[in-house]
Amino acid sequence: MLPRSYYTDHDIRKRQIDTLKVFNANVAEIKEFSEYKVEFTANSRNMALNIVLPPEFPNEKPAIFINPAFPHPWLAENSNQVIGAPGLINYTLHSDLGRVVQAIIREFQRSAPSIPSEDKSTDTSPQSHISVNSMMFPELSELTIEELQEILENPDLQDKLLENNPQLTEIDLETEELMTSIEEIAQDNLAKQQMLDEMKSKVLDRISTIVQMKMNYEALNRKYQKMSEMYDPHRIRDRLKNAAMQADEDAEAIAEQFLLGTISVESFILKFAEKRALGQARRAREERLAHQLAQLDKATT
Known part of the structure; x- marks a missing residue:
């Protein structure tokens, strides 16, 4: 196997697409090397992920969209784009696209609401929102309409509900771990700064010595040529x-x-x-x- 440094950008892009097909079923190519669709079933409902690969992929993370959309903390506000998946947040050149998509599908299969008909999916009544959100917040199913209305009108209750959500708690923990890791790296870099400054000083001293030796050599060489x-x-x-x-x-x-x-x-x-x-x-x-x-x-x- 060739070292990674010998792969072209095209080879690395193709390898990422291959992992998408290896770790997931029902992968359809919409546009070669640019857009793919992965169909799956969640709670007896047909769903699909659309994966769009930007020109700089895999140096730039992919854009992933869920269809149909449903309320979930991993989705952007008022959008069907997946932005909160840990695999996307931490996406690097060395990530596997197939594993990231696989993890997103498993999460949606676990948390997607069961909506048997189009009428219910387009229902905007409070009851329809309760049935959808109860998958993310099971405790809501036990509350009365008055209690739910109070939560909608009270930001403090909303914050408390979000704080107790295990999915959001997991994301917070992952974020804290990332921040801790970043702080450790920054402290390590600061600790190495003094060593770098000392090495820089030594290099400058050696350069000065070499310059002086070169000047002495040139003077001796002129003297040698004259005596020669x-x-x-x-x-x-x-x-x-x-x-x-x-x-x-x-x-x-x-x-x-x-x-x-x-x-x-x-x-x-x-x-x-x-x-x-x-x-x-x-x-x-x-x-x-x-x-x-x-x-x-x-x-x-």
């Missing part, structure tokens, strides 16, 4: 050659001065011999170095 040029064997050979020629020129200048009579014999012999010896020594070194360089070039080619 200065002490290059070929450059030394050329300087020895020029120095030998200069010594010969100085010796010839001393000889001319002697011929012109501007220096004595003793001074001429001393200076001329010195320059000649210096030139010969430099020429000998230059020739020896040239020979060594020639051998080195021959060995490396």
Whole structure:
């Protein structure tokens, strides 16, 4: 099986649709990859869920509608859209669409009212509301019309009725658990903030050290290049050659001065011999170095 990171968006979307068909019967495709219908029976009544998958699904939760609608805390006010199911509230990329829909169907099969005819479904009398709501609030069936009317007119009694409803209590508990989990994650993140700040400081110090080392390296490299040029064997050979020629020129200048009579014999012999010896020594070194360089070039080619 390929890791999740290798699945395309199309593959992930198809896998979610496959779970819908695996965990539920009577799944009909209304629009390919976008809209599906799941029929089921609740209290001898034919019902259906319409599942609409938005373009960003499964990164975005599906929209689910119940037909026909009936009063239930999971439905939006004055709407047939399912919004309060825990599976939808907590829906993530890793949820299974099929399991979420299966849980919704089971809840509606458990709590859907039994309405045998269309006349009763469209009846707006207080008695019809009592029969429907008694499935969600069984205690209402034991109250008189006057008591029910008092509840309708008293917000405090309505709040008390809602507080004692087990379905709403379960939703409140799930919400509190989610809030607790979120707070724990937030506290954990805050606890790690100091560690992140220390790591950031260390990284900045290391960057500063690297920058300084790079500057030192560049300065040393420039110094090396300068000294490398200065002490290059070929450059030394050329300087020895020029120095030998200069010594010969100085010796010839001393000889001319002697011929012109501007220096004595003793001074001429001393200076001329010195320059000649210096030139010969430099020429000998230059020739020896040239020979060594020639051998080195021959060995490396």
